Amino acid sequence: MTLTERIIARAAGRSTVAPGDEVWATVDLAVMHDSSGPRRIAPILDRLGGRFWDPERVVLAIDHFTPPATLTHAEIVGFTRAWARERALRHFFDGEGVMHNLLLEEGLARPGMLIVGADSHTCTAGAVGAVAVGVGATELATILVTGEVWLRVPPTVLVRFDGAMPAYLTARDLAMAVLQSLGADFAIYRAVEYVGEAVEGLGVDERAVLTNQAVEMGAKNGIIAPRFEGEDRVVAVDAAIDLSPSVPEECEAVHVFQVADLSPLVAVPPAVDQVRPAAALEGITLDRAYIGSCAGGKAEDLRLAARVLRGRRVRIPLVVTPATQQVVRSCLADGTLQTLIDAGAVLQAPGCGACAGLHSGLLGPGERCVATVTRNTPGRMGHRTAEIYLASPLTVAASAVTGRLTDPREVL
Amino acid sequence: MDVLEGTAWVFGDHVTTDQIYPGRYLERPLEEAGRYALSGLDEDFAGRVRRGDFVVAGVNFGAGSSREAAVVALKQAGVAAVLARSFGRIFFRNAINNGLPAVIVPDTSGIRTGDRLRLDLGARQVTVLDTGAVLPVINLTGISMAILRAGGIVPFTEARLAERRRA
Numbered sequence: 291m292t293l294t295e296r297i298i299a300r301a302a303g304r305s306t307v308a309p310g311d312e313v314w315a316t317v318d319l320a321v322m323h324d325s326s327g328p329r330r331i332a333p334i335l336d337r338l339g340g341r342f343w344d345p346e347r348v349v350l351a352i353d354h355f356t357p358p359a360t361l362t363h364a365e366i367v368g369f370t371r372a373w374a375r376e377r378a379l380r381h382f383f384d385g386e387g388v389m390h391n392l393l394l395e396e397g398l399a400r401p402g403m404l405i406v407g408a409d410s411h412t413c414t415a416g417a418v419g420a421v422a423v424g425v426g427a428t429e430l431a432t433i434l435v436t437g438e439v440w441l442r443v444p445p446t447v448l449v450r451f452d453g454a455m456p457a458y459l460t461a462r463d464l465a466m467a468v469l470q471s472l473g474a475d476f477a478i479y480r481a482v483e484y485v486g487e488a489v490e491g492l493g494v495d496e497r498a499v500l501t502n503q504a505v506e507m508g509a510k511n512g513i514i515a516p517r518f519e520g521e522d523r524v525v526a527v528d529a530a531i532d533l534s535p536s537v538p539e540e541c542e543a544v545h546v547f548q549v550a551d552l553s554p555l556v557a558v559p560p561a562v563d564q565v566r567p568a569a570a571l572e573g574i575t576l577d578r579a580y581i582g583s584c585a586g587g588k589a590e591d592l593r594l595a596a597r598v599l600r601g602r603r604v605r606i607p608l609v610v611t612p613a614t615q616q617v618v619r620s621c622l623a624d625g626t627l628q629t630l631i632d633a634g635a636v637l638q639a640p641g642c643g644a645c646a647g648l649h650s651g652l653l654g655p656g657e658r659c660v661a662t663v664t665r666n667t668p669g670r671m672g673h674r675t676a677e678i679y680l681a682s683p684l685t686v687a688a689s690a691v692t693g694r695l696t697d698p699r700e701v702l
Numbered sequence: 703m704d705v706l707e708g709t710a711w712v713f714g715d716h717v718t719t720d721q722i723y724p725g726r727y728l729e730r731p732l733e734e735a736g737r738y739a740l741s742g743l744d745e746d747f748a749g750r751v752r753r754g755d756f757v758v759a760g761v762n763f764g765a766g767s768s769r770e771a772a773v774v775a776l777k778q779a780g781v782a783a784v785l786a787r788s789f790g791r792i793f794f795r796n797a798i799n800n801g802l803p804a805v806i807v808p809d810t811s812g813i814r815t816g817d818r819l820r821l822d823l824g825a826r827q828v829t830v831l832d833t834g835a836v837l838p839v840i841n842l843t844g845i846s847m848a849i850l851r852a853g854g855i856v857p858f859t860e861a862r863l864a865e866r867r868r869a
Contacts, residue, residue: 312844325728325769326768326770330732330770337856337860338856338860339863355729360729409768410767412768425768425792426769426773426795426799427770428770428796428800428855429795429855431856432856435859436859440845440849474716475765478762478788478789478790508762508788508790561716647720647725647726648726652726667718667720667721667766668720669721669726670725674721674742
């Protein structure tokens with residue numbers, strides 16, 4: 291069995307599963323936020339009797355509408371908070387950052403787990419070797435009561451990156467290279483598993499970019515076999531599961547990328563798979579730059595940006611939304627925030643920020659922004675005629691310095 | 703619900719949930735969702751679509767965000783079924799969970815906006831009534847069909863819970 295199949299088999303209480311099998315599986319963690327959570331699920335929960343199957347396995351984070359920009363946002367946040375208190379929810383995060391990143395930071399997501407979440411980027415948690423899948427709010431409500439989810443076992447597509455990572459590339463460039471060559475739908479109803487030397491060398495923050503972007507490839511889940519050394523919080527949910535990487539013979543397809551052949555990339559609006567080398571887009575001038583989101587607002591993302599921005603000044607407004615409060619703490623301690631601020635970046639409160647298209651730096655008609663956010667679909671960050679160019683933190687920082695799309699090698 | 707007839711509204715490939723239900727409306731009550739259906743692509747769609755019409759699309763319809771409002775908006779606007787070559791998987795689950803048939807038809811290229819269609823879920827086929835062309839439906843078996851027939855995941859779960867109590 292592949293890594294994803296082994297994890298689903300355990301959750302389904304079966305010795306084996308195969309692609310295409312339909313199974314009912316017991317989840318290890320059910321997660322939601324202030325947009326998909328209580329305001330949507332409360333009436334359904336009531337209809338189903340209102341009792342959680344296991345309150346210890348429920349996680350709620352206020353991350354979308356925080357800090358509230360309007361009274362409507364404040365009402366949603368207030369309702370969510372009151373609901374969490376009424377239920378004495380233990381794993382409740384109130385404006386402390388993006389749910390996906392909190393699950394990894396807090397050690398709630400663990401290798402071997404089956405995680406469901408009412409958000410498409412739930413797949414991010416695959417960075418620690420979990421099978422993490424997004425569902426809708428109504429379905430999550432039913433899972434909160436029964437603890438069970440229906441799954442069709444996905445075939446696994448193996449994506450291998452050969453060679454060591456050079457300093458001018460990041461995991462975001464690797465993910466965009468996959469989208470460029472295979473498109474935004476190659477992995478529909480499939481698991482994407484990343485392997486290879488370049489992946490093995492990545493820490494959890496960078497691994498999380500690869501698993502996060504799996505949904506942009508259409509995948510059910512993205513996963514990387516866990517690396518246990520040096521990350522002692524990451525302990526498998528069940529010592530009996532084999533969490534080694536999948537072997538190619540068990541996978542539906544294997545796609546191999548030579549990292550040395552790749553260059554810094556940009557996904558051009560309106561699609562995540564319209565990917566070109568940054569160097570080929572240097573004529574495109576920009577209005578704004580943005581670093582943030584579950585894909586691009588982690589400590590490693592801010593550090594990568596700081597590497598470019600040290601001793602330089604931005605020519606266009608650069609807004610930085612750290613993914614979590616822990617990112618703020620760690621980047622404050624090591625001087626990263628000082629470097630970003632000295633370069634002219636403006637800091638915002640942790641959370642989903644402008645990536646959710648709700649507040650904190652929405653784009654107006656025709657505005658052109660280079661960003662580390664999750665996707666560049668029209669209207670994602672505001673007006674539908676605004677243009678979002680997706681890039682790595684290195685490329686976003688380099689572009690903020692020049693005011694046009696820029697290959698970071700030009701600046702580094 | 704096994705046989706539905708409606709008029710086709712044809713869209714392209716990779717229509718995302720940000721286009722079906724733009725993020726800026728997420729703060730609005732779900733009861734109003736229908737007004738904004740597909741407004742990211744066509745601001746007049748919600749005003750012109752008639753109850754019982756079908757949305758027809760190419761590959762990866764409903765890609766992106768897990769927002770269930772995308773499905774609720776289409777249903778409220780009157781859309782009775784969505785036909786596509788493939789779906790974003792969370793959109794697909796949300797559709798089934800809300801009792802909206804999300805039908806995979808491997809080739810939708812012959813369907814034009816305004817065509818009258820008949821969807822037969824039992825026979826698992828779509829007929830283009832003007833031309834008589836018959837297109838096979840390749841999904842909606844097993845658990846997903848059972849959830850759809852129950853009227854969605856909530857009534858389906860109610861029945862499962864009742865069954866458990868009896869057992």
